[in-house]
Amino acid sequence: MISYKKLEDKLKERGITRSDLTMLLGISSRTIAKIGRGEKLSRIVMEKLCGFFSCTVEELCREISNNPILQTLRDEKDAKISGGLYHELQVRMTYNSNHIEGSRLTEDQTRLIFETNTLDVSGSMPVDDILETVHHFRAIDYVIDCADDVLSEEIIKKLHFILKHDTKDSTLDWFAVGDYKKRPNVVGGHETTPPRNVPSRMKALLENYNAKSNVTIHDIIAFHAAFEQIHPFQDGNGRVGRLIALKECLRHSIVPFLIEDCKKAFYYRGLYQWNTERGWLTDTCLDGQDTFKRLLAIFE
Numbered sequence: 415m416i417s418y419k420k421l422e423d424k425l426k427e428r429g430i431t432r433s434d435l436t437m438l439l440g441i442s443s444r445t446i447a448k449i450g451r452g453e454k455l456s457r458i459v460m461e462k463l464c465g466f467f468s469c470t471v472e473e474l475c476r477e478i479s480n481n482p483i484l485q486t487l488r489d490e491k492d493a494k495i496s497g498g499l500y501h502e503l504q505v506r507m508t509y510n511s512n513h514i515e516g517s518r519l520t521e522d523q524t525r526l527i528f529e530t531n532t533l534d535v536s537g538s539m540p541v542d543d544i545l546e547t548v549h550h551f552r553a554i555d556y557v558i559d560c561a562d563d564v565l566s567e568e569i570i571k572k573l574h575f576i577l578k579h580d581t582k583d584s585t586l587d588w589f590a591v592g593d594y595k596k597r598p599n600v601v602g603g604h605e606t607t608p609p610r611n612v613p614s615r616m617k618a619l620l621e622n623y624n625a626k627s628n629v630t631i632h633d634i635i636a637f638h639a640a641f642e643q644i645h646p647f648q649d650g651n652g653r654v655g656r657l658i659a660l661k662e663c664l665r666h667s668i669v670p671f672l673i674e675d676c677k678k679a680f681y682y683r684g685l686y687q688w689n690t691e692r693g694w695l696t697d698t699c700l701d702g703q704d705t706f707k708r709l710l711a712i713f714e
Contacts, residue, residue, distance in 0.1 A: 415452045415453075415477070415478045415480075416452050416453065416454055416455075416475050416476070416477055416478065417452065417475060417476050417477075417478050418449050418452065418474065418475045419475075420473055420474050420475060420476070421449065421463065421467075421474045421475055424467050424469075424473075424474070432446050432449055432450065433446060435463075435466075438466065439462045439463070439466055440462075441459060441462065445459055452478070460474070476488075476492070477562070479561075479562065480667065481561075481664060481665075481667040483499075483664065483667075483669070483670075483710070484558070484561050484562075484664045484667075486498075486499050486500070486713075487499060487500045487503065487558050487664070488558055488559075491555060491558055496529070498713060499709070499710070499713050500558075501528070501529075502709055502712070503554065503672075503709070504528055504551055504554055505521070505524055505525045505528050506521070506672060506709070507550075507554065507656075507660070507672055508524055508528070508547055508550040508551060508554070509521040509524040509525075509675075510672065510673060510674050510675045511550065511652070511653050511656050511657075511673070512524075512543070512546060512547060512550060512653065513675040514652060514673065514675050514678050514681070515650075515652055515653060517543045517546065517547070518539060518540065518543055519539070519543050519544070519547055523535075524547055527544070527547055527548065527551075528551060541582075542581045542582050542583075545580055545581050546577060546578075546581060546653075549576055549577045549578070549579070549580075549581075550577060550653065552576050553573055553576045553577055553653075553657055554657070554660070556572065556573065556576055557573070557657055557660050557661040557664070558664070560661065561661050561664040561665050562665055563665075564624055565620060565623065565624060565658065565661070565662060565665075566620065567616060567617070567620065569661070570616075570646075570654065570658060571592050571593060571594075572592065573654045573657050573658070574591070574592050574593075574647050574650055574654050575591055575592030577650050577653055577654065578591045578592070578647075578649070578650050579591055579592070583648070583649060588648075589648050589649070590647075590648060594609065594612045594613060594616070594646045594647065595609050595612065595645075595646065595647055595648040596609055596648070597609065597648065599645060599648065601645055601651075602682065602686060604686060606643065606644065606645035607643070607644045607645060607646070612644060612646045615644050615646075616644060616646055619637070619640050619641065619644065623637050629662065629665075629666045629668075630666075630668070631663070631668050631671075631699070631700070631703065632696065634659055634662045634663060634666075634668065635659075635695060635696055635699045636692075637658070637659075637662070638655050638656075638658070638659050638695075638699075639684075639685060639688040639692075639695055641654075641655045641658065642655050642685050643685075643688070643689075656673060659671065659699075669703050669706055669707055669710070670703070670706050671699045671700070671701075671702030671703040671705070671706060672702050672703075672705045672706045672709070673698065673699070673702045674702070674705060677698055677701065677702070680694065680697075680698045680701075681695070681698050683695075684696070684697070684698045684699075
């Protein structure tokens with residue numbers, strides 16, 4: 415549902431009604447009715463409204479989610495509220511997801527970057543650890559913004575681009591930032607999908623997943639395992655995969671799961687053994703869901 419309260423406020427400021435827009439902008443009465451019902455307007459209509467009021471789309475309307483967790487995250491993000499659920503999700507997920515992949519930043523340092531855009535470092539610190547922390551904050555923002563959209567290759571590649579652009583990897587000719595890998599890779603001694611097969615495997619995975627009418631936490635865990643087995647990118651697959659899981663949980667009104675660095679061994683075991691034993695990864699992700707529930711309880 416779309417809230418047009420900001421549009422209504424602008425109409426009042428100008429002393430006009432919604433119906434007046436039919437003559438002023440050539441908008442049909444059917445479109446005016448959509449505004450009253452809180453339905454999404456076409457891009458052309460929004461451009462007309464933005465031009466008339468000399469403002470952005472965000473200054474006219476905002477999307478209201480039926481998922482209270484997603485709506486809270488959006489409200490706190492837009493209002494730049496400090497110390498709430500959005501704040502803690504950013505810090506805790508970014509720290510844990512990056513640390514699982516080898517980042518040397520502590521949770522306190524991650525929090526400092528998010529809260530003050532500064533970093534207190536004693537000794538050397540890889541620049542990429544800092545960049546990828548900031549990038550992960552922006553990737554979570556992107557997930558919150560597009561949470562309601564159907565999962566697509568475009569969204570997945572965008573997440574990879576957000577995470578890896580401007581890093582050392584992006585200077586390598588053979589490293590495809592925001593695109594599928596060009597070179598084969600092995601993870602933990604396990605073979606992954608060859609580059610030539612990645613596009614077809616990803617297409618099939620998404621088609622099968624998006625065809626489901628009632629997605630559950632188990633479907634999201636299964637997608638996560640399949641995504642990591644394909645390992646479509648040269649690097650950053652784990653972080654992208656966990657961000658996808660966050661997005662899909664928010665999209666389907668499921669409490670997300672937050673994998674903590676201290677559970678890394680159990681998490682990797684579950685991924686590696688998924689084809690023979692699904693309980694290990696499932697239990698680890700459900701434990702991560704309990705972790706998120708404890709975070710939610712703080713703000714009840």
